[in-house]
Amino acid sequence: MRQRVNSAIARWLIHAAVLSAAWCCGGLPPSSAAALTxxxxxxxxxxxxxxxxxxxxxxxxxxxxxxxxxxxxxxxxxxxxxxxxxxxxxxxxxxxxxxxxxxxxxxxxxxxxxxxxxxxxxxxxxxxxxxxxxxxxxxxxxxxxxxxxxxxxxxxxxxxxxxxxxxxxxxxxxxxxxxxxxxxxxxxxxxxxxxxxxxxxxxxxxxxxxxxxxxxxxxxxxxxxxxxxxxxxxxxxxxxxxxxxxxxxxxxxxxxxxxxxxxxxxxxxxxxxxxxxxxxxxxxxxxxxxxxxxxxxxxxxxxxxxxxxxxxxxxxxxxxxxxxxxTVPEPAAMLSLAMLAAIGAFRKTFRLSNRFARLRTRR
CATH class of the missing domain: 3.40.50.200 (Peptidase S8/S53 domain)
Structure with a gap:
């Protein structure tokens, strides 16, 4: 499930309006490497x-x-x-x-x-x-x-x-x-x-x-x-x-x-x-x-x-x-219920930040 969240984060980062998208607030780290090397x-x-x-x-x-x-x-x-x-x-x-x-x-x-x-x-x-x-x-x-x-x-x-x-x-x-x-x-x-x-x-x-x-x-x-x-x-x-x-x-x-x-x-x-x-x-x-x-x-x-x-x-x-x-499907304006459920299962907070507003979803 963490792989799905990582892919969603990467997909959001493609968009010019998105300043940052990351796991946060004390959750388990994603399965991708935290450091470049x-x-x-x-x-x-x-x-x-x-x-x-x-x-x-x-x-x-x-x-x-x-x-x-x-x-x-x-x-x-x-x-x-x-x-x-x-x-x-x-x-x-x-x-x-x-x-x-x-x-x-x-x-x-x-x-x-x-x-x-x-x-x-x-x-x-x-x-x-x-x-x-x-x-x-x-x-x-x-x-x-x-x-x-x-x-x-x-x-x-x-x-x-x-x-x-x-x-x-x-x-x-x-x-x-x-x-x-x-x-x-x-x-x-x-x-x-x-x-x-x-x-x-x-x-x-x-x-x-x-x-x-x-x-x-x-x-x-x-x-x-x-x-x-x-x-x-x-x-x-x-x-x-x-x-x-x-x-x-x-x-x-x-x-x-x-x-x-x-x-x-x-x-x-x-x-x-x-x-x-x-x-x-x-x-x-x-x-x-x-x-x-x-x-x-x-x-x-x-x-x-x-x-x-x-x-x-x-x-x-x-x-x-x-x-x-x-190739990951274009993210909707709001996170899908399936993604919310995935994040909730880990009891994480997934934060998206853009130039216009801050959206936080939590269980």
Whole structure:
């Protein structure tokens, strides 16, 4: 409910006549960050890429809602990671036979942490938002997958209520995955890491699948597509996101539980997290509307407009959050009864101040 109030506040602030709109009078703080920069231990030293994509400005609006589920189709997720505590659902497997455990869970945990590490909790780092993670294991004990396991994972994720689905696994063909994404297109968006071939992937090698959002990796300063290891590019690329020295949480293999990793495996969850944040602000948006917001607000890099290297551009979290706020219905002259009830349930006072009058509503 607090997310609804935060969105209403942000929507009021768009209007020129409104000087201020905020929670007040001793109420619980909103779920969005109180300060522009979070206090997470590693944030100031290692997470400049979040500043680059405008995360602090986005967090002024919302730090994400646990009601938004992000599915991670990977090797599994270690729910004991402190920065994910209480927000990892029981895992699902679409593989046949034994699945990965122990040290081999590492990759999936790292991907999940990029999306959903807690924000402003004084430890570790910050994810894109406080979302709930649904782990879906799509790899066997050899670390291999099949496109059919991935496709089944997409269907299972949507059936479990996931809005954003991230695949940081490569496979021989994405056709079955694209078909599954088409089947759930009215419920979820599917984000796929473009790969780390350090080369152009042709239409023949990687077709431009209509229902999959391929994410390439960028450098931390937007200079170029990541080529250190390096990012794939080509006609399939839809978006790009930072992919170099991304902070990850992984209590399974990292001595301090945190470390840096690079690759499009970590660009894709940034893009998926952006979609989840948009849904946190306005849960009534359709997947098509969220995709349009991400594409239209992305920071254009390289050639003007869409290009094979950056797609529609590098994820702009601040722009996407602002665009999401603009989709929240226009506020009426008086607060609706539903909003009054929501505020009353928290026993808060919600004050709107403008140049002409002061309106206070209280229970």
């Amino acid at each position: 979070p206090n997470d231990f590693y944030y100031p030293t290692y997470q400049g890429y979040l500043d680059l994509i405008g995360a602090p400005a986005a967090w002024e609006i919302s730090t994400g809602s646990p009601s938004v589920i992000v599915a991670v189709l990977d090797s599994g997720v270690n729910a004991a990671a402190p920065d994910l505590a209480g927000r990892v659902l029981p895992g699902i497997s679409t593989t046949t036979g034994p699945v990965l455990d122990g040290i081999t869970i590492s990759h999936g945990t790292q991907v999940a942490s990029v999306v959903a590490m807690d924000i402003n909790n004084g430890i570790g780092g910050a994810g894109i938002g406080r979302f709930t993670i649904l782990p879906i294991t799509v790899t066997n004990t050899m670390g291999s997958n099949t496109s059919y396991w991935l496709a089944d994972g997409v269907r299972r994720a949507a059936a479990e209520g996931a809005k954003a689905i991230v695949i940081s696994q490569s496979t021989l063909t994405y056709s079955p995955v694209n078909q599954a994404a088409a089947e759930v297109a009215d419920r979820a968006l599917v984000f796929v890491a473009a790969g780390n071939s350090n080369s152009r992937r042709s239409e023949a090698a990687l077709p431009n699948y209509e229902h999959l959002i391929f994410v390439s990796g960028t450098m931390g300063d937007d200079r170029a597509v990541w080529t250190g290891g390096g990012s794939s590019w080509g006609p399939a690329v839809d978006l790009s996101a930072p992919a170099v020295s991304v902070l990850v949480a992984d209590p399974t293999v990292l001595p301090n539980g945190y470390g840096l990793n690079s690759g499009t495996s970590f660009a894709a969850p940034i893009a998926a997290g952006a979609a989840a944040l948009v849904w946190s602000i306005n849960p009534n948006l359709t997947p098509a509307q969220v995709k349009q917001i991400l594409f239209s607000t992305a920071t254009d890099l390289g050639d003007p407009g869409w290009d094979e290297v950056f797609g529609h551009g590098r994820v702009n979290l601040a722009g996407a959050a602002a665009a999401a706020v603009a």
